[in-house]
Amino acid sequence: MLDSRQKKTPFLDALKKYVKEGISPFDVPGHHMGNVSNSLKRFLGEMTFKADVNAPRGLDNLNHPTGVVKEAEELMALAYDAKEAFFLINGTTQGILASIMTVCKANDKIILPRNCHKSAINALTLSGAMPVFIAPKYDLDLEIANQPSVNDYIEAMDSNPDAVAIFVINPTYFGACLDLELLVKEAHKRNMLVIADEAHGAHFGFNEYGPISAIKAGADFSSVSLHKTLGSLTQSSVLLMNTDKISHYDILKTLNILNTTSPSSLLIASLDAARKYMALNGQIKLNDIINLANYARKEINRIPGFKACDAKYFDKQGCYDYDETKLVIELDNIDLTGFELYNLLKDKYSIQMELAEQYVILGIIAIGSKKEHIDNLVSALKDISSKYFSENIKYPKYRFDIKYPPQALRPRTAYHAPLKKIKLDEAVGKISKEAIMVYPPGIPLIIPGEIFTKPLIEHIKYYYSTGATIISDYDDGNVSIVDEENWEGFEKYKEDLENVRKISL
Numbered sequence: 001m002l003d004s005r006q007k008k009t010p011f012l013d014a015l016k017k018y019v020k021e022g023i024s025p026f027d028v029p030g031h032h033m034g035n036v037s038n039s040l041k042r043f044l045g046e047m048t049f050k051a052d053v054n055a056p057r058g059l060d061n062l063n064h065p066t067g068v069v070k071e072a073e074e075l076m077a078l079a080y081d082a083k084e085a086f087f088l089i090n091g092t093t094q095g096i097l098a099s100i101m102t103v104c105k106a107n108d109k110i111i112l113p114r115n116c117h118k119s120a121i122n123a124l125t126l127s128g129a130m131p132v133f134i135a136p137k138y139d140l141d142l143e144i145a146n147q148p149s150v151n152d153y154i155e156a157m158d159s160n161p162d163a164v165a166i167f168v169i170n171p172t173y174f175g176a177c178l179d180l181e182l183l184v185k186e187a188h189k190r191n192m193l194v195i196a197d198e199a200h201g202a203h204f205g206f207n208e209y210g211p212i213s214a215i216k217a218g219a220d221f222s223s224v225s226l227h228k229t230l231g232s233l234t235q236s237s238v239l240l241m242n243t244d245k246i247s248h249y250d251i252l253k254t255l256n257i258l259n260t261t262s263p264s265s266l267l268i269a270s271l272d273a274a275r276k277y278m279a280l281n282g283q284i285k286l287n288d289i290i291n292l293a294n295y296a297r298k299e300i301n302r303i304p305g306f307k308a309c310d311a312k313y314f315d316k317q318g319c320y321d322y323d324e325t326k327l328v329i330e331l332d333n334i335d336l337t338g339f340e341l342y343n344l345l346k347d348k349y350s351i352q353m354e355l356a357e358q359y360v361i362l363g364i365i366a367i368g369s370k371k372e373h374i375d376n377l378v379s380a381l382k383d384i385s386s387k388y389f390s391e392n393i394k395y396p397k398y399r400f401d402i403k404y405p406p407q408a409l410r411p412r413t414a415y416h417a418p419l420k421k422i423k424l425d426e427a428v429g430k431i432s433k434e435a436i437m438v439y440p441p442g443i444p445l446i447i448p449g450e451i452f453t454k455p456l457i458e459h460i461k462y463y464y465s466t467g468a469t470i471i472s473d474y475d476d477g478n479v480s481i482v483d484e485e486n487w488e489g490f491e492k493y494k495e496d497l498e499n500v501r502k503i504s505l
């Protein structure tokens with residue numbers, strides 16, 4: 001039943017009122033409600049600038065909300081059934097950083113799946129926490145990582161009873177979910193907090209029929225990217241909190257360390273509007289888009305060379321649940337890699353997919369998806385199939401060793417250790433000081449403290465050759481490693497490291 005309070009948009013209403021007031025601005029931002037003539041204003045229009053205000057009086061303060069921001073956050077918490085909600089203007093990245101940094105002190109253990117987003121890895125560096133990584137299950141056909149099982153988590157929790165928290169992704173980029181209710185119960189039984197990354201699951205809170213949301217499953221924190229699936233502006237997310245074990249003040253304090261002191265009114269207003277829309281129309285709209293996604297899968301499965309994976313497929317891969325809004329398209333007998341297909345779709349057909357891997361491309365079906373867009377994709381794939389499909393094309397499956405690199409040091413220790421810059425090719429056996437990843441998805445192939453292996457280096461070089469965007473410290477073929485020879489503090493890690501090297505290289 002709709003709670004009538006959800007019809008309100010306190011921040012957006014206050015913003016509209018402010019814009020109409022005929023203010024003479026002497027505050028920042030310096031365009032003073034659009035009194036500039038630049039090409040962006042001509043492109044975006046007057047109102048974007050008029051509504052881009054700071055206005056401490058009347059529009060509250062995100063760093064210390066007591067007025068309309070607070071009201072809007074309370075409505076957000078209500079919509080998600082959470083105790084509290086904190087608006088984020090630096091994406092879910094900020095929520096993940098803040099929740100891990102608040103829960104974990106230096107050297108505290110946290111259990112994480114190794115295929116987590118770079119924000120979780122960066123949170124380890126910032127907090128000084130010690131990761132206990134668990135490997136996800138692999139889909140060897142698509143060459144993608146899904147979830148670890150609940151049992152994998154239980155094993156890690158039992159072997160590390162001193163861990164303070166577990167971190168869970170709900171869902172993965174490709175839509176895989178685990179049995180979160182069971183996992184939360186097991187973690188809480190062991191006195192560990194549950195921190196969820198719901199960057200790709202902001203819609204779960206509004207869908208009774210899909211995978212369960214982290215908050216409903218009992219998680220303590222969840223960061224949800226409303227901008228990814230629910231129509232708020234890019235960068236706007238929410239940190240949901242559902243625990244009494246961490247105080248409001250502690251989490252807000254950490255959020256404010258990470259926050260600008262000049263939050264964007266446009267981003268905040270967009271969260272307010274997206275929440276109202278979803279609270280009022282969410283279920284109907286989500287039913288519609290899942291129907292659209294199913295329609296897309298049906299049509300794509302008729303095209304030689306392409307297979308759209310559905311819930312049954314992920315079930316066979318051992319996933320507990322699946323987010324049907326993810327459009328995972330496998331390539332089969334097509335004379336293209338996923339990376340080439342991704343580029344071709346954009347360059348020739350004006351179709352922008354979310355990401356590519358070697359044998360797969362991913363589309364996000366979200367609140368803005370249209371049948372017309374799906375029909376465009378289907379007709380482009382038909383055209384591509386007619387040119388590139390052949391039964392004779394065999395893919396070199398299992399191209400790479402998919403093991404994650406061995407961990408030698410805590411990420412923060414490696415981050416602070418002395419740096420040496422060397423050629424990637426010469427890095428076998430060396431400890432990385434950096435995270436290297438393809439973006440998207442932004443899941444690091446190696447993180448600070450892990451050891452470069454030969455297969456990993458081949459893997460990184462292959463990604464460079466595809467033209468995918470690689471995030472790393474250098475773009476000249478070098479990487480940053482720990483300078484073991486010139487590090488006085490290295491002695492105490494030496495023996496352990498030699499053991500890790502012996503076992504893994």
Ligand SMILES: Cc1ncc(COP(=O)(O)O)c(C=O)c1O
Pocket residue numbers: 090091092093094116117119169172173197199200225235237440441442
């Ligand atoms: C799994 C995952 N977690 C977290 C994030 C960070 O979310 P945001 O872009 O909202 O900061 C992303 C972004 O792509 C992601 O894919």
